[in-house]
Amino acid sequence: MAETEKTTVAATEAAPVKKAPKPASPGTQALRKVVSDVYAAAWTAKEKGEPVGWSSSKFPCEIAEALGLAVVYPENQAAGIAAQHDGERMCQAAEELGFDNDICGYARISLAYASGVETTNESRRVPMPDFVLCCNNICNCMTKWYENIARMHNIPLIMIDVPYNNEVTVSDSQVAYMRAQFDDAIHQMEKIAGRKFDEKKFEQACANANRTAKAWLKVCDYLQYKPAPMSGFDLFNHMADVVTARGKTATAEAFELLATELEEHVKNGTTTAPFPEQYRVMFEGIPCWPDLRALFKPLKANGVNVTAVVYAPAFGFVYDDMDSMARAYCKAPNSVCIEQGVEWREGICRDNKVDGVLVHYNRSCKPWSGYMAEMQRRFTKDLGVPCAGFDGDQADPRNFNQAQYETRVQGLVEAMEETKKLKEARA
Amino acid sequence: MSIEALVKEFAEVAANPKAQLKKYKDQGKKCIGVMPYFAPEELVAAAGMVPFGMWGSNDKTISQAKEYCATFYCTIAQLDLEMLLDGTLDLLDGVITPTICDTLRPMSQNIRVAMSEKLPCIFLAHPQNRKPAFGLKFTVDQYTHIRKELEKISGAPVTDEAISEAIKVYNKSRAARREFVKLANAHCDVITPIKRSAVLKAAWFMPKTEYTELLTALNAELSALPVCDWKGAKVVTSGIICDNPKLLQIFEDYNIAIAADDVAHESRAFRVDAPESGDPMMALAQQFAEQDFDVLLYDEQSSSNRRGEFVANLVKESGAKGLVLFMQQFCDPEEMEYPSLKKALDDAGIPHIRLGVDQQMRDFGQARTAIQAFADVISL
Ligand code: SF4
Numbered sequence: 001m002a003e004t005e006k007t008t009v010a011a012t013e014a015a016p017v018k019k020a021p022k023p024a025s026p027g028t029q030a031l032r033k034v035v036s037d038v039y040a041a042a043w044t045a046k047e048k049g050e051p052v053g054w055s056s057s058k059f060p061c062e063i064a065e066a067l068g069l070a071v072v073y074p075e076n077q078a079a080g081i082a083a084q085h086d087g088e089r090m091c092q093a094a095e096e097l098g099f100d101n102d103i104c105g106y107a108r109i110s111l112a113y114a115s116g117v118e119t120t121n122e123s124r125r126v127p128m129p130d131f132v133l134c135c136n137n138i139c140n141c142m143t144k145w146y147e148n149i150a151r152m153h154n155i156p157l158i159m160i161d162v163p164y165n166n167e168v169t170v171s172d173s174q175v176a177y178m179r180a181q182f183d184d185a186i187h188q189m190e191k192i193a194g195r196k197f198d199e200k201k202f203e204q205a206c207a208n209a210n211r212t213a214k215a216w217l218k219v220c221d222y223l224q225y226k227p228a229p230m231s232g233f234d235l236f237n238h239m240a241d242v243v244t245a246r247g248k249t250a251t252a253e254a255f256e257l258l259a260t261e262l263e264e265h266v267k268n269g270t271t272t273a274p275f276p277e278q279y280r281v282m283f284e285g286i287p288c289w290p291d292l293r294a295l296f297k298p299l300k301a302n303g304v305n306v307t308a309v310v311y312a313p314a315f316g317f318v319y320d321d322m323d324s325m326a327r328a329y330c331k332a333p334n335s336v337c338i339e340q341g342v343e344w345r346e347g348i349c350r351d352n353k354v355d356g357v358l359v360h361y362n363r364s365c366k367p368w369s370g371y372m373a374e375m376q377r378r379f380t381k382d383l384g385v386p387c388a389g390f391d392g393d394q395a396d397p398r399n400f401n402q403a404q405y406e407t408r409v410q411g412l413v414e415a416m417e418e419t420k421k422l423k424e425a426r427a
Numbered sequence: 428m429s430i431e432a433l434v435k436e437f438a439e440v441a442a443n444p445k446a447q448l449k450k451y452k453d454q455g456k457k458c459i460g461v462m463p464y465f466a467p468e469e470l471v472a473a474a475g476m477v478p479f480g481m482w483g484s485n486d487k488t489i490s491q492a493k494e495y496c497a498t499f500y501c502t503i504a505q506l507d508l509e510m511l512l513d514g515t516l517d518l519l520d521g522v523i524t525p526t527i528c529d530t531l532r533p534m535s536q537n538i539r540v541a542m543s544e545k546l547p548c549i550f551l552a553h554p555q556n557r558k559p560a561f562g563l564k565f566t567v568d569q570y571t572h573i574r575k576e577l578e579k580i581s582g583a584p585v586t587d588e589a590i591s592e593a594i595k596v597y598n599k600s601r602a603a604r605r606e607f608v609k610l611a612n613a614h615c616d617v618i619t620p621i622k623r624s625a626v627l628k629a630a631w632f633m634p635k636t637e638y639t640e641l642l643t644a645l646n647a648e649l650s651a652l653p654v655c656d657w658k659g660a661k662v663v664t665s666g667i668i669c670d671n672p673k674l675l676q677i678f679e680d681y682n683i684a685i686a687a688d689d690v691a692h693e694s695r696a697f698r699v700d701a702p703e704s705g706d707p708m709m710a711l712a713q714q715f716a717e718q719d720f721d722v723l724l725y726d727e728q729s730s731s732n733r734r735g736e737f738v739a740n741l742v743k744e745s746g747a748k749g750l751v752l753f754m755q756q757f758c759d760p761e762e763m764e765y766p767s768l769k770k771a772l773d774d775a776g777i778p779h780i781r782l783g784v785d786q787q788m789r790d791f792g793q794a795r796t797a798i799q800a801f802a803d804v805i806s807l
């Protein structure tokens with residue numbers, strides 16, 4: 001899951017633009033720079049002969065940050081490659097290596113890349129890894145994906161394992177297990193970095209990560225306003241920053257800057273969304289990166305703004321000590337029980353006042369899509385809003401059917417209209 | 428009893444788990460469904476209940492499970508849910524739901540929700556960092572939870588003594604199954620693929636004391652036979668499950684014997700014993716920690732290709748000439764390990780075929796063609 005790209009779909013690309021796209025705001029530009037810098041830093045490290053790591057999106061980034069290790073994020077890379085329409089070719093390259101086309105598209109793209117297949121998306125080229133950091137809180141696919149990279153390159157793998165949780169709370173037993181793994185990971189990463197773990201730097205990284213998380217949540221919260229000062233699709237783009245650079249000051253600052261811009265829009269009653277908002281929906285799941293335009297088109301045509309995305313609460317890791325940090329990392333979207341998943345979603349649906357829910361049954365992501373049908377029933381029951389599901393894939397365009405999607409969006413719009421009328425009649 | 432009579436008993440059990448379930452319930456016993464993988468069945472036995480393996484079904488169709496599950500999930504998990512929904516498993520008193528793959532994670536939730544008024548669901552999350560002390564501790568914590576939940580169902584405490592006893596019973600049963608696998612290889616003229624499968628499958632639906640007694644008798648009969656001079660081909664099977672008699676019939680039709688297996692439903696489930704001394708809960712955790720060479724488990728030495736090489740060695744040591752991989756559709760763990768397995772087999776000069784299968788498969792025409800061609804290749 002998690003990741004993203006700096007393609008500014010909502011504001012520019014997805015809309016069939018006749019005039020030149022509006023220049024991005026300073027906040028958005030700052031956010032893009034943060035991500036570019038992460039990629040550039042990896043290349044610089046490689047040139048200097050320093051080790052470069054590849055990390056899963058929800059590995060505790062604070063450790064590498066404290067050790068000054070350069071790290072890039074294959075999920076972000078894969079999303080970027082997919083968004084720039086090189087996903088299918090990369091997926092097929094992985095299939096030629098023997099990886100089945102049922103496997104998560106991110107994993108396939110990344111494994112193809114790791115095996116030496118270069119991408120046409122120059123902004124997402126990365127140096128080959130000297131070590132890999134795997135945290136399987138989002139899925140177990142991650143475990144085998146990273147093992148495969150370790151095997152291809154004969155490099156060390158640092159594993160932080162987060163067992164799936166059946167309860168809303170994180171047990172002390174699980175925290176103890178996590179804490180011990182953190183210590184182990186630090187120890188192994190010290191060897192890779194060739195320097196001692198610096199508590200002060202770690203505290204700073206944690207402070208930055210918390211500040212980023214809070215600024216991110218603040219940005220997400222602006223979607224509560226009616227009309228929303230932006231399209232929720234923009235959040236997908238900004239995800240790149242929470243994924244690749246949570247522990248950096250520049251990230252926190254860029255989000256804070258974006259927040260002031262949104263504040264201004266709210267004050268002026270303006271928005272960067274390229275159409276007037278008639279309906280508000282939650283978009284459930286990872287978007288289909290290769291088909292952002294196709295996703296956006298019928299939404300725009302019907303005045304449907306995405307005002308809630310599950311990523312918002314899912315990446316707001318706020319904590320104050322090692323134990324609560326361990327607890328925070330246990331709460332990734334695919335590591336929590338259905339009750340927690342429903343609570344997150346219904347919370348943002350209520351806060352962000354949605355009229356409906358659009359559910360992506362994502363062929364790539366089994367842990368995510370596996371209990372969506374039940375969730376859908378709960379949304380309808382608890383929130384009284386209509387839901388519509390469509391079949392797609394975050395990275396492999398072969399699994400997305402545009403005609404089906406359009407029909408489902410149409411159905412959702414009609415259902416939302418119906419509900420609106422009923423409400424008005426009752427009022 | 429004759430070999431034929433013994434095998435027949437196993438085959439009857441394997442073919443009709445529902446009747447088995449009823450039989451134990453009629454005896455006043457409680458039964459616990461155990462989904463894959465690595466659940467500590469010993470605890471169920473120690474609680475005085477009968478563990479019942481849940482590995483999908485070869486003759487059911489997914490229908491009610493569609494209410495919970497999109498199509499792109501393995502049929503094993505979906506059919507387990509189906510059997511819980513359609514009443515096939517109504518006689519169960521509880522079900523253990525492990526969550527070691529990405530399908531089983533959400534499935535544990537679907538099952539708990541769907542069964543909320545019908546059946547207690549006992550959740551199990553194994554750690555992947557299972558070997559270090561902290562991993563062992565986490566496994567013990569998880570197993571302690573299972574123990575408590577089982578006590579609620581049985582209404583009586585599960586004592587350490589009972590667990591130690593169950594460990595002995597299970598070790599014996601695992602040893603007997605390992606022995607049987609070897610004997611089946613040496614006597615593959617008598618123990619054909621269908622029979623081999625039935626004998627091993629029955630273990631999931633019988634209390635182990637009963638099962639081991641029967642299997643020991645069969646092993647003794649087999650040991651007394653002269654080693655067969657097999658003229659046909661021999662393979663190792665690999666994958667999650669390959670218990671469909673129709674599929675195995677094709678092996679028999681082309682004189683292909685199974686020399687050994689790397690199958691989750693078979694040998695992967697009885698490779699490792701639990702220590703018989705010390706704290707029994709820790710012994711069970713240790714047993715899980717020592718599981719290895721498995722597509723589902725994290726390999727601390729992942730930069731080498733240990734699993735692939737392990738399987739390639741298995742082929743060589745068993746005297747097989749090739750490997751048949753039963754690839755369950757939508758099974759990420761198996762699919763992710765395939766290129767590494769392929770590499771190890773290619774490096775060792777071992778031919779293999781990969782057969783895409785699922786439990787709703789009813790037409791085996793393609794499989795037949797592939798197996799026949801493979802038999803020709805390895806008989807050269
Ligand atoms: S399976 Fe899902 S959670 Fe895992 S990497 Fe793929 S998209 Fe992300």
Ligand code: SF4
Pocket residue numbers: 463501502503504528529530531667723755757758759760761
């Ligand atoms: S390991 Fe494979 S076959 Fe088994 S439940 Fe998971 S996906 Fe299904």
